[in-house]
Amino acid sequence: MARNIGSRYTATQILGRGSAGTVWLGEGPEGPVAVKLLRDDLAADQELVGRFVQERTALLGLDHPHVVAVRDLVVDGNDLALVMRLVRGTDLRTRLDRERRLAPEAAVAIVADVAEGLAAAHAKGVVHRDVKPENILLDMEGPAGPGGAHPALITDFGVAKLIDTPSRTKSTRIIGTPDYLAPEIVEGLPPRAAVDIYALATVLYELLAGFTPFGGGHPGAVLRRHVTETVVPLPGIPEELWQLLVQCLAKAPASRLRASELAARLHEVLPLLAGIPPLDVDEPGAEHAEEPAGHAAAPGAVPAGEEEGRRRSGAVPLVQGSAPDSNRDTHTSMRVPAPDELAGGARGTARVPRAPGAPRPGSAKSHKAAAVRKRRITLGVGAGVLVVALGVGGWFATSGDDAPQDTKQSSRPAP
Known part of the structure; x- marks a missing residue:
């Protein structure tokens, strides 16, 4: 059912729902637009509306090919809406749900586009604060680039800041x-x-x-990993790309690249990625979904047992007792963990990629494999001593010019 948004726009069809509101297909004086109608409780907060109006100039000034431009801000009665450029395509989460992972060339091309958009925003002093696949749109009407990737645009600038205001949250959230x-x-x-x-x-x-x-399991465990864990390498990508990832995932903010630098470096790496297929690594299993002992629950969190089987187990419902949103929008509120909750072993809850078919670390299959290896090593040492003894005797029985030869080579590469 159509509804008026202010005096200039008409919303005709719901395109999607998220934690901050509902996105509609709309019509305006200049043609089709996307209208993000924010939640009623946001629109009813006059202090919040005033702060958002103050941000209007910065939001309207973000004009870049890789940013979903804000065309207008509507404050009308109970309606608070962002009128944005309409992008005909899909969001990156939808593509990930369909394909699970992308070829490195396409992945880097998409992220380079987003980095360029962020660089433009940062130059104007605007921080996004909620970069994730749900907030990256793929323009399917745009030309396909490296790896067949369509142009990527970052959307929802200002929404995280809108929700996270002093009147709505505390410093401990x-x-x-x-x-x-x-x-x-x-x-x-x-x-x-x-x-x-x-x-x-x-x-x-x-x-x-x-x-x-660092995802998987209880949100509190995820937060802890961000602070204490070291990112685990991914096999099959060039070292140049891996070093970029490591630098931008550094714990210290000052060690990370700026957005413009990241975009430039990604474009330099792109030629190295042509023809590389999607990586073949298994996702860490459900053993990481367990909540660390003594960790307090976040509001609306799903019990660890219910997390098993979810590909993105970091998804949590926004309302206590409800199922997660169908669009996997996981923007949520949590308390800041205490220092003692963030302390602990650097690898205690790590999600380690592994080759397909390999046992998960800590699993019963893994322990059994370790026991078998231990027995083989013990037997191998004994057999090795016997071979050496026989070899020495044989060496004395042959001419001194002939050295003993290994007749069995290990099929495993040297570590």
Whole structure:
């Protein structure tokens, strides 16, 4: 059913729903637009509306090919809406749900586009604060680039800041999506441009691997990993690309590249990726979904047992007792973990990629394999001593010019 948005726009069809509101297909004086109608409770907060209106100039000034431009801001009665450019395509989450992972060339091309959009925003002092696949749109009407990737645009600037205002949250709360939160956010520091770089590097890792580097299980465990874990290497990508990922996932914000630098470096790496197929690594299993002992639950969190089988187990419902949103929008509110909750072993809850068919670390199959290897090593040492003894005797029985030859080579590469 159509509805009027202010005096200039008409919303005709729902395109999607998220944690901040509903996106409609709309018509305006200049043709089709996308209208993000924000939640009623946001529109009813007059202080919040005033702050958002103050941001209007910055939002309207973000005009870049890889940013979904805000055309207008409508404040009319109970309606608070962002009128945006209409992008005919899909979001990156939908593509990931369909393909699980992308070829490195396509993944890097998409992330390079987003980095260029973020660079334009950061130059104007605007930090996105919620970079994730749901907020990256693919323009299917645009020309296909490297790896067949269509142009990518970052959307929803200002929405995270809109929700996270002093009147709505406390200093002990975190607003964001657990899988993509930079360590400094988890530790309660104010968000700067570097948080967008960390989140975008997380997105790139996810496009390559099919899962995020620190996600899985209870949101509290995810937050802890961001602070304490070291990212695990992905096999099959050039070293230059891996070093970029490591630098942009650095715990210290100052160690990360700026958005413009990241975009330039990604374009330099692109020629090395032509023809490389999607990576063949398995996603870490459900054993990582367990909540660490003594960790407090986040509001609306799903019990660890219910997380099993979800490809992105970081997804949590936005309302207590409800199922996660169908569009996997995981923007949620959590408390800042205490220092003792963030302390612990650097590898305690790591999600380690593994080759297909290999046992998961810590599993019963893994322990059994280790026991078998131990028995083989013991037997192998004994057999080795016998072979050496026989070899020495044989060497004395032959001419001194002939050296003993190995007759069996290991099929495993040297470590």
